[in-house]
Amino acid sequence: MAANTGTALNGALHQQVRTGRFTHVLAPYLYLLPAWIILVLFLLGPLGYAFYLSLTAYNGLTPPKWVGLANYGHLLHDSIFWKSLGNTVIFLLGVVPTLVIASLLLAVLVNRTIFGIGLFRVAFYMPVVISMVAAGLMWKWIFAENGLLNYVLSGVFPWLADAPIPWLSRPETALAAVMVVTVWKGLGYYMVIYLAGLQTIPNDLYESAALDGASAWQQTWRITVPMMWPSITFVAIVSSISALKSFTEMYVMTKGGPLDASTTVVYYLYQQSFDYLNMGYANAVGMVLFVLILAFSILNLRAFENSSPQG
Amino acid sequence: MFGGARSKRFVVGSLCAMGLLGASCAPETRLEGRNGRSVEFWTMQLRPSFDDYIGGVLREWERQHPGVTVRWVDLPASEIESKTLTAIASGQSPDLVNLNPMFANKLATAGALKKLVIPPADRQLYYEAAWQANTVRGAVVGVPWYLSTTVTFYNRELWRRFDLPDGKWPTNYAELAQVATQIRERSGKTAYAFMPHFGDRGKFMEELALDGVPLLGTDQSRAGFDNQKAQRTLRFWSDLLTSGTLPREGLTQGHREAIDRFQGSQTVLFPAGPQFLKMIKQNAPGLYANIAVGPQIAGESGDVGVAVMNVVIPTGSKEPELAYDLARFVTNDANQLAFARLVPILPSTIRAARQMATDLANAQTLEQQAHRIGLEQLERARLLVQPLPHQSELAKSLDDALARVVLGIQEPSTSLKQAADEWQQILARP
Numbered sequence: 001m002a003a004n005t006g007t008a009l010n011g012a013l014h015q016q017v018r019t020g021r022f023t024h025v026l027a028p029y030l031y032l033l034p035a036w037i038i039l040v041l042f043l044l045g046p047l048g049y050a051f052y053l054s055l056t057a058y059n060g061l062t063p064p065k066w067v068g069l070a071n072y073g074h075l076l077h078d079s080i081f082w083k084s085l086g087n088t089v090i091f092l093l094g095v096v097p098t099l100v101i102a103s104l105l106l107a108v109l110v111n112r113t114i115f116g117i118g119l120f121r122v123a124f125y126m127p128v129v130i131s132m133v134a135a136g137l138m139w140k141w142i143f144a145e146n147g148l149l150n151y152v153l154s155g156v157f158p159w160l161a162d163a164p165i166p167w168l169s170r171p172e173t174a175l176a177a178v179m180v181v182t183v184w185k186g187l188g189y190y191m192v193i194y195l196a197g198l199q200t201i202p203n204d205l206y207e208s209a210a211l212d213g214a215s216a217w218q219q220t221w222r223i224t225v226p227m228m229w230p231s232i233t234f235v236a237i238v239s240s241i242s243a244l245k246s247f248t249e250m251y252v253m254t255k256g257g258p259l260d261a262s263t264t265v266v267y268y269l270y271q272q273s274f275d276y277l278n279m280g281y282a283n284a285v286g287m288v289l290f291v292l293i294l295a296f297s298i299l300n301l302r303a304f305e306n307s308s309p310q311g
Numbered sequence: 312m313f314g315g316a317r318s319k320r321f322v323v324g325s326l327c328a329m330g331l332l333g334a335s336c337a338p339e340t341r342l343e344g345r346n347g348r349s350v351e352f353w354t355m356q357l358r359p360s361f362d363d364y365i366g367g368v369l370r371e372w373e374r375q376h377p378g379v380t381v382r383w384v385d386l387p388a389s390e391i392e393s394k395t396l397t398a399i400a401s402g403q404s405p406d407l408v409n410l411n412p413m414f415a416n417k418l419a420t421a422g423a424l425k426k427l428v429i430p431p432a433d434r435q436l437y438y439e440a441a442w443q444a445n446t447v448r449g450a451v452v453g454v455p456w457y458l459s460t461t462v463t464f465y466n467r468e469l470w471r472r473f474d475l476p477d478g479k480w481p482t483n484y485a486e487l488a489q490v491a492t493q494i495r496e497r498s499g500k501t502a503y504a505f506m507p508h509f510g511d512r513g514k515f516m517e518e519l520a521l522d523g524v525p526l527l528g529t530d531q532s533r534a535g536f537d538n539q540k541a542q543r544t545l546r547f548w549s550d551l552l553t554s555g556t557l558p559r560e561g562l563t564q565g566h567r568e569a570i571d572r573f574q575g576s577q578t579v580l581f582p583a584g585p586q587f588l589k590m591i592k593q594n595a596p597g598l599y600a601n602i603a604v605g606p607q608i609a610g611e612s613g614d615v616g617v618a619v620m621n622v623v624i625p626t627g628s629k630e631p632e633l634a635y636d637l638a639r640f641v642t643n644d645a646n647q648l649a650f651a652r653l654v655p656i657l658p659s660t661i662r663a664a665r666q667m668a669t670d671l672a673n674a675q676t677l678e679q680q681a682h683r684i685g686l687e688q689l690e691r692a693r694l695l696v697q698p699l700p701h702q703s704e705l706a707k708s709l710d711d712a713l714a715r716v717v718l719g720i721q722e723p724s725t726s727l728k729q730a731a732d733e734w735q736q737i738l739a740r741p
Contacts, residue, residue, distance in 0.1 A: 060400045061423040140568070145558050146501060146577065162500070166559035171718065174563070255510045257563040258714045274393060275512070275703045277417055 047290075054283035060273070064280060071284035081285065083260050084268040087175055091264060092243045092296075094179045095186075099239045100232060103187050107194030108224070121195070125188035132185065136252030139181045143167040143253075168254050171261035178249045178262055186242070190235045197231035198224070233304040237297055244293050265289050347378035350633050351405040353395065355620070358385040364653055372640045379633060395625075399423050404627030406634040409456065412444040413513065415623050416698040419447040425624040425631055426450040433639070440694045441659040444619035447698045453621035454638040455659035457650065459584035460615055460688040461607040462681050464591070468601045469579045473497040480605035484522075484547065487608050491556045494579055500555075505578045506569040507548070507561035513696065513706040515713045519544050520695035521610030527699070532738055536709075537731035542723040544611075549716040549723070562717055574598060582608065584618065585655035585681035592678075604681040607688060617692035619659070655682035657689050664689055701737050708733040 054071055056064035075081050110121050127135060142148045150164040167177045205223050214222065225232075247266040250256050256263035256271065263271070265285060273282035357365055369381045384405065386394055392414050398404055399418070410418075418424050429451050434442060441455030463480065471477055473494045481487040491504035509515055516526060522544045525535035551557045560568075566583075573581035574595040581587075585604075592599045607615050622641065624634045640646065644666075647658035651667045655678055658664045664686055671683040699705055712730035715721040721729070 059421040060396055061418065061421040140560075140564075144560060145555070146503075163555070168564075169560045169562040169717075254563045255565070257510065257710075258718060259711055259720075274396070276701070277396075277421055 050283045050286055053280055054287045056280045058280035058283075059277040060279040061277070067280070071281045074281065075284055075288065080260055080263065081265075081268060084263045084265050085288075087260075087262065088244060088264045088266075090175060091179060091182075091246060092240060094176070095182050095243045095246075096236060096239050098179075098183050099186050099190055100236050102183070103190035103235065104194050104228070104232065106187060106191045107198055108220070110191070111195055111198045121191075124191055127185045128188040130185070132248040133252050135181060135185055136249055139177070139184075140168065140253055143177050169258050171258055174254050174258060174262040178246075178253055181249050181253065182243070182246060186239060190239065193235055194228065194231055197228050201227045229304070233301070236304065237300050240296055240300055241293055244289065244296065265292075347380065348630060348633065349380045349382055350407060350630050350637055351382045351384065352634075352637065353384045353386060353391065353405045353408045355386060355391050355409045356388045357409075361650075361653065364650060368641055368646050368649075372637055375640075376633070376636075381637065399625050399627050402627060404625040406628040406630050407622050407624055407637055409620060409622050410453070412453070412619050412621060412698060413702060415445070415453050415621060416447050416702055418623070418625070419450070419452040419698075420700055423626055424452040425626055425628065425635075426452060427454070427624070427635065429454075436644070436661065437642075437659050438617070438661060438664070438689065438692075440617050440692055441619050441621075443694045443697060444617075445621050445623075448700070453623040454635075454642050456620045456622050456642050457647065457656040458620070458659050458689065458692075459586065459618040459657055460685045460692050461582050461618075462585055462684045462688075463605045463608055464573065464581045464583065464588070464681075465603045465605065466573070466576060466579050466598060466601060467603050469494075469498075469502060469576060470603075473502075473579070478603070480603075481608050482606075483609045483613075484611070488547070488551060488556070491551060495556050502576075503556075503558050503572075503578050505557070505580045505582065506564065506572040507552070507557055508564055508566045508569045509548075509561055509710060509713060510563045510565045510568075512703055512710065515548070515709050516706050517616060517695050518548065518610065519709070521612060521614060521616065523610070523612030523614070526696065532735070534731035534734035537727050540611075541727055545713060545716055545723040545727060548713060552717045553719070559717070562714055585657075585678070585685045588678050588681055589654065599677070602677060604677060604684060606684050614695065615688045615692040616695040617689065619694070651682075655679075655685065657682075657685050701740060704737050705734055708737070 053064060055066065055068055057067050057070075058064035106124055110117055110124065144150075145164045145166050149167065150160060154160040154164070165173065167173045201224065205227075206219055209219050209223060245266055246264055247270060250262050250264060250267045251270070254262040256267045266289065269282050269285045269289065272278045272285060352369070354365065365383065369383055373379060373381055391408075391410065395405070395408055395410065395414075395418070415424065424447075427450075429442075437455050438458070441458060442451060445451055445453035445455060465480060467477065474497055475490060475493065481490050487504070494502060494504045507514075519526065519536055519541055522540065524538075524541045524544060527533070528535040552559050552561060558572075569578070569581060570583070570587065570590065572578045574591060576595075576598060588599070588602075588604075591602070609615075622638045624631050624638065628634050642659060644658075644660045644663040647660055648663040648666055650656060651658050651663065652670070658667060668683065668686040671679050671686065674680045674683040696702075708730045712726040715726045715729075716723050720726075
């Protein structure tokens, strides 16, 4: 009887230990489960489905038909796609360095404790909270042939009064005009990120540098920039991703024209999907963009890690 | 750390969370369906201005169909296309949708709209051009609702300021070009005659049609515009744009920009439907007091174009018969006449339009005058561009043809030849 009781107790104990081990192993996965479900439902699932659709002829309304790699093959010979890719790269090269540098300078400028500085900070941040559609419309008036920019320029170059520049309808200037709006709209946002970084740099560093006779330029280059490197990396990556995905500016200001001169990859994707109902092909464009953003982000990260002034 | 009781609580919590997540992903329940049948009707930007009118029409239809309810959803014009597309693709299709023919054409080409069999007695109640706008590859895919023809609004103050005789409006494009040149010169290059909007897909295609250029050849499989007549049209517009007589951003801007420029007194005239007066009255009351209205300025053909709004039934509709019945009810004589008395739109049924014209015989106000001119034009209006397969791509090809000439890249003949070749490739696709 006692032996039986002992065996039963042992069994129960083993059972408890087994259950304990089971929950010990299972529990972390259960903790991760909600996040995984969300990731699968809203990220990995749609990504996989988008990849599947990129291998089909699909108009969004009737069932997709399998075409294998035909959409990707077509992309190779699609001159507008290559043009849009080129435009996207130009856009990236024009916008990202400007945003990284100009917003840092702006942050340094407003990182002072003088009367009314808050007003300047708010003023610089204001474009961020304006909707891109409203901003696009406003800048359209500025860039119009009889708009503000030509009016101001004609004061300096009188011949412009007779031959104003159609900024938004010339292939050479349309994309540049859109880039100006993107930079104007993004400056304040990145300025705030830099400002937060700047305010974490201990003042002692500048004081001791000043005691050692370091000039303002040396202080900026030897203290501010190294301390700000994580922020700079972050701004570079985030603004690159944002530039690669830009769409609204073109949609509002130029409709991708003239002659696709301001068509970016995302605008082309939109055109293919909603204008022409080539959803399968649009998904192939989307997959290329995804790979591009991924590769660019990794490269960006590596480049900044390797070139960090802190070593 | 992972004690049994806590783990159990965690597991139960996770399952609850998953349950909630699952519940949130379940398809929307249409409550109306529990008590009877229901029809979902989507309209384009009619709320809140026409809440009473549309609400009244729908209540009357419900009264005539006991046990059936209508769920009315109004969407902004800029969103209705994408929402319709995603609703149909996700199997949550509305039963009846108010769309423009260009988008309806896309949906119909993809097989997403019901083909309608219209009895001849019903068909002859409406203007034929309105049916043509709803006919895709020989099948009727929508019921015409309200129509519009283009009238021309003039800023009289600017008109007089630039030494143009009051009331002597240009009647054709040749006169329009003269007026545009005079305005540009007399204004000291601060104002333009009007803002073209070739950024709107298909606008140049319409201009070709207004000049009587056939878009398709006789066999319908190739372009019909690779000729001197089309070259003349192309040259006309590119000359106006490249010379700076009209703003060059007209190449990339849409109708919205044309409205803004007119409301801002930067342009002297504005071709649009009579219904746009309401917007001008609201946004620029000072200008509204100075507006005069005239008929559409004619191209070489002298034709007047008609714009059509229709209602279509997606193939995913669960109540297509009821939806068709509702479509006919919303667009019948009495309801269209009542609608036209509220806002200067043109009814698509002949009897309602003629009754409206009689009502407006002694038009007094500006809105009434614009409305009357629009109605008079309707009797001879035609559909300028028949629904074409892959219409957006065809339209872009012609938009690019114009852009190449304006930007000095090609001569009109070469540019149109290139567009004609592109059309042949596009038309050859299934």
